[in-house]
Amino acid sequence: MSFECHEPSSVTDAVALGARFGEEGRFLAGGTDLIIQMRRGKVGPRHVMSLHRVSGLDRIEADGAVRLGALVTHRTIERCPAFQGPLQALVESAAVVGGHQIRNVATVGGNIVNASPAADVVPVLLALDATVTCLGPDGERTLTLDGFLTGPGQTARRPGELLTSVRFDQLPPGSATAFVKAGRRKAMEISVVCVAVRLTLDAAHARCQEARIALGAVAPTTLRARAAERALEGQPLTDEVLRRAGRLAAGECGPIDDVRASARYRRLLVETLVPRALRRSLERIGRAA
Amino acid sequence: MSRLALSLRINGETHEVLTAPHRTLLDVLRDDLGLTGTKENCLEAECGVCTVLLDGRAVNACILLAAQCRGRDIVTIEGLASGGELHPLQRAFVERGAVQCGYCIPGMILSAKAYLEECPEASEDGIREALAGNLCRCTGYQKITEAVATAARELYGGRTTQ
């Protein structure tokens, strides 16, 4: 590792530095991905722009739409009172990122820009139809998170652009979310598979009005299981329907074999965990009602 | 190579250090300041032996650039005992037989300290959850968990559940 370190003190300074160094620069938030990748020789930026002095990006606003500043840590998400209800999946996902030491510094912005297909908070945001806002020398751009994630470690971020926030709408009544994760250990696990779901039921709570299913670690990016979502929408959510969604999701993902698990097992997990997360969401809607 | 001049506040004392930008807090603590109570192993934030407190929160010093700590408050294991008196956590670790090789122990104690300050009514599950980022290969964690619960009772009264 050999680089110049910069410590911008404002968003404006950070953006200016980003523009100046372009491909040769990297922003540093918690560093829990970047420092390790640098040490393993996977990336070698000449300039590291640490964001620790930049203020204003570490806040959660949840009055109307929810806005998470890019520097919000997993620890802050875990403890955010606004996420104790229908948005609980955010807490569930943030609470299983590494251990306390990681969550105390690692950020939601880093989780997104790092674009690991196994990221835990990203699928929840995807299930919430989140958008991300980037700021560059040419101004601000807002993209859908789905469009932002383009491949493993790859995003639509332009060189030097700063991710400033991620945003999604509050959920309508009759909604809930859930997040489940499988790994070899019960803590400190990179997901072998993770699943985030959001359900909104119709006013009578008889049928599914809207469904989102996002899958981690089973494709080059975090993946929406759209066929499975369609199979839920407009349906009464019987166990058979939920299970069918699991089978469909297993069919539409594209996992690989690696040292953590085989593709076969990952599909089996998707088939199991999708209905499990859906059931959990349904229970939550039921309890809230 | 460029150098950064940093002023680091460690265990209540300010240290002026001049260091290369890539160096971590762990490098500076161990190599420059001789504070080897903070241990080194995986260098990838997986084992927790390098845990220190940054503004009261447990962090892995091995992946934290020294530059990120400018002007912040750092506590290492050397900063716990005061005037020759062990901190209640340290005493509980000694008395409950929670120490074997001891290499994980400084990090364990600091993680436990951060946890207890946030959750004085420690539960066994809570303690285990708070220490999940600290690997210990010797003890199986049982006596460590008991020691933290013991210290919690001493520090915060009889509220600890087990």
Add this chain to the structure above:
Amino acid sequence: MSTGPRVVGQRLPRLDAPGKVTGTAVYAADFALPGMLHGKVLRSREAHARLLGVDAARARTLPGVRAVITAADVPDVRYGGALKDETVFARDKVRYVGQPVAAVAATTREAAEAALAAIDVAYEPLPAVFDVEAALAPGAPLIHEAWPTYTAIPILHREGNVCNRARIVAGDVERGFVEADRVFEHRFRTGMVHQGYTEPRAAVAVWDTSGQVTVWSNTQLPFEIQNTLAEILALPPSKIRVIVPGIGGGFGGKLRVGVEHFAALLARRAGRPVKIVTTCEEELTAAYPRQSTRVELKTGVTRDGRITAKAGRIWFDTGAFAGSGPGVASVATLVLAGPYRIPNLLIEGYAVYTNKTNCGSFRAPSGPQANFAVESQMDMIADALGLDPLDFRLKNIVREGDEGPTGQVLTAVGLEECLRRAAAAIGWADRRPTADRGKGLACGWWTTTGGSSGVYVKLNPDGTVALNTGAAEIGTAALTGAAQVLAEDLGVDLADISVVSADTFATPFDFGAQGSRTAFAVGNACRAAAADLRRQLCALAAAQWGVAAETLTVRDKHVVGDGKRIALVELARLSQASGGGLIAHGTFIAPPTAYDAKRVEAHVYPAFHSPSFHAHAVDLSVDRETGEVTLHRYVVAQDVGFAMNPTYIEGQIEGGVAQGLGQALSEEIVYEGGRVLNPNLTDYKMPTTLDLPRVESILVEHPSPVGPYGAKGVGEPPNIEPPAAVANAVAAAVGVRVTTLPITAEKVALALSGEATP
């Protein structure tokens, strides 16, 4: 004087704890000297290749680089244990990915790394073998073409890629199978696992002008390192001083030379102190992990559940060098026979070369692998015969006075008590309490390794006592246990003992912190030294009083008798004024254990000394859909002979079980094409706080006639049974029998879904 021991057997805090909790204890990885350089090792990228050239010219010119050494710069010596097949650097060819090829020392770690990158190595790949099957196949490439020329202890049975085949033959195994009503054959496999000590291997070496080298290292065996360095450096041992500061865990992984030789060679070349610390990647690709194994077991049983014969074979993948393989393959045969009465046996252990890292010893070497097979099969047979697994074991276990597999006579056999108490504690009567929940049992036996220990005991001017031992304190509190023995026998408090340890120049010889022997052997040496010091104290007091020494005794920090008493502090003053102070010497060597030599071949370890017996029980649940295992409770009943300090024995049990559960469920070094796929702690998965259950320790005490106060070795056994206990409980919970380690959720789930045989 009160009856019964005051110090030994008590739950007293260990002596070295305060330094460890305050961060003031210095470990080898913390150790530094002025002017010290940082060393790094260049390692092979090829699994098997001819080494065409190592060009270090460019590296030597880089800034900060002070020494670069390759095979050309070091004595051409083959060293090793039972078999001398290792060299400091690869010569002619490389045999595994990770084998050392060159080493550098530079002013910073970064400069040393840059120098490694500047060394050009030319390889010509050779056909390689990556597992035991391939290594044993007809026409397989030889890892060591010149194997017949290597120096080895004569008893080894070697042939090509097999570097030992140890055997036990008892009775007539074929006749035993004929006598059986049913014969069961099963196969098992276990993965390669790492000791996982939290402190990497580290050494600092410095030479003085007289040609003497001092090495501070976190080795478990300073005297072994002294001898190996003498071989490697071609120097007499008297020129080599090895000192062990603190050690952050060993578990058998720090028995053999790891980085000490590189530090010494680089320091000699550079003329400055050199420190080397291994990286996590080096640990997981080029250390001394536990061998992966294949096991075949064939067991004959009568209808009512009596074992008539057993034929078993276990193959250890020992990697590119023999290392501890020949010995481990020997020990394995005793574990594979098991703590059972079996009249007819044919058991073989093979150590087989492959193009992988050289495996070594890990807490109870061979124990978990062989026990996993034996104890899994015991449950499989019990199920097939419709017997309760506990009853089936009780029908066959060894009891007081029985013969072991090689004819040793077993005494102090606490196995039945261990089994019954573990079963009772786990609630065995209710083996399948709810759906998908089950309980499993496993039992075993293990040795207390022999070897000699010496201690000096010195009376300090203040009447306290210094214990000087060559053994290293690796975390087990063995030296606190030994100090308790000493304090007991000298009538002083534990706090009156200070310990100096593990310095090949300043402390007496010790066979080392290995094989569950430290507290046992050093404790016994302390008993001898205490007797000697008591004699000296009484003689001194007797001379003062003009009475016969035999009438005096030492108690309560005084010599008493003849109606008088004199404090140790006073005797210390007298002895210093008149006779150079008091020093006592104590030694111990475990008496040999008799066995029937006709029953063994090529066997390095034919009998278990002061054997310990143990039973484990676990209660767990399985998630039928994901295969995930959740451990609820774990019970260990272990015959420790005598509990010198119950707190730290529990600590050994809790920690050993934790490691065993890691091997059972999550840990494996995974190779593909000769490369490790998971050389980091992200993917080498040791249990966290949330993975482990509470462990209940039941200390059973059937005293060893040889151990101090009856103690037996306790450190290794707790690591042996967890894989088998878990496998048996998983089978009880969901009916899936996993015969390979680790028992991952994936294996369980795929088996339950009918997609795979586990």
